[in-house]
Amino acid sequence: MNRTGLLALGVLACFLMHPLSDPAVLAAADLIKIGAVVSMTGPDSNLGNQAKAGYEMAVEEFNKQGGVYVKELGKKVRLEVKVLDMESSSEKAVARMETLYSSEKVHAYVGTTFMAAGCGVAEKNRVPTIVIASAQQAIHERGLKYWFAAAGKNPDIAKVMMAILNTLPKEKKPKTIAIFEEQTDFGLEISGLVQKEAAAHGYQVPVVKKYSMMTKDMSPLIQAAKSANAEVLFAPPIMPDGITMIRQMKQLDYSPKGIVLIRGADDLSWAKALRADADYVMLSGGWHHAVSYPGVAELNGKCQAKFGRPADMQTGPAYASIQIIADAVQRAGSLDTAKIRDAIAASDMMTVAGPIKFRPNGTLVDPCDASIQWQNGKQELIWPEKFRTKELIYPIPSWSSR
Secondary structure (H helix, E strand, O other): OOHHHHHHHHHHHHHHHOHHHOHHHHHHOOEEEEEEEEOOOOOOHHHHHHHHHHHHHHHHHHHHOOOEEEOOOOEEEEEEEEEEEOOOOHHHHHHHHHHHHHHHOOOEEEEEHHHHHHHHHHHHHOOOEEEEOOOOOHHHHOOOOOEEEOOOOHHHHHHHHHHHHHOOOOOOOOOEEEEEEEOOHHHHHHHHHHHHHHHHOOOEEEEEEEEOOOOOOOHHHHHHHHHOOOOEEEEOOOHHHHHHHHHHHHHOOOOOOEEEEOOOOOOOHHHHHHHHHHOOEEEOOOOOOOOOOOOHHHHHHHHHHHHOOOOOOOHHHHHHHHHHHHHHHHHHOOOOHHHHHHHHHOOOEEEOOEEEOEOOOOOEOOOOOOEEEEEOOEEEEEEOOOOOOOOOOOOOOOHHHO
């Protein structure tokens, strides 16, 4: 064989050994793969299913436009979201993230709540991750590079709750706050932050009582708050614990002037379970379908057509998470996860969840601070004032007068 033939064979061999000749790699290049880890079953599923809807609707919308242009490939590439159920379990969240990396070779992770246990997985695999409904701040103080939050964190929640109380007239403003402290990293962190903010604003916290998830008897906590005549109750329960709290507060006739359950009352099933007793509870969900950001009206329209209601509280931030990833891929011009991560870190854009610009630790500079109160069986936006649909009701009616 002459030198020309040998050279041709060498070139062919190099091509065949190159990763781009692998059919699996070629197929992967035709998709921007996003792995979603949410709870579709278990006590956390109310939030997980809200987020799942947002991820899937955003991907569908981008794909209607042909996908996202990737400069290195010279074409638009469609998005794919693979949703796995973490079953309300931190351990299963970690396992699902590893599965998505090993079997799907995802370019980004998205997810909620218990996915926080997998922050080390994201870092090890070097896959950029955007979480929502996961408010713990401590994770962002570990020097992680691949972990971002598309919603406010516990420090933001504590400050907003105090800001709302501070708007009350002097004669109505409470003096005392009771805290029911869930014995999880999340619960301990938010309790400490609320105590710190309360002290800074002149509120007393005479009661801080501990409880474990899925506690059946909340009466010791409730009796302590009632005995201290605590005017506002603050707690971060999952929904089953929140329902238990409200039912037993009514049974024991503890009627604070304000009730703040920042997680337990997020889902519409709250009102189905408690009926009229669901009303007047406040929460800080970080989003509401009445916020007037670009694209929210269109998202509400799609949700109304599909589900018969406007977008749920976690549907908006989930949709925004996909917007952030799509924008980052386009600016990176690549499906290289390190380049996508750098583009996410440099984000400066508007989404359905408001402006997106990250601090070096992956938290938002200006998160949406939407806060809600249940009124007449509906989630009404009470904060910020520029978007509110109803004014805060405070003090709330006692159980006997409802």
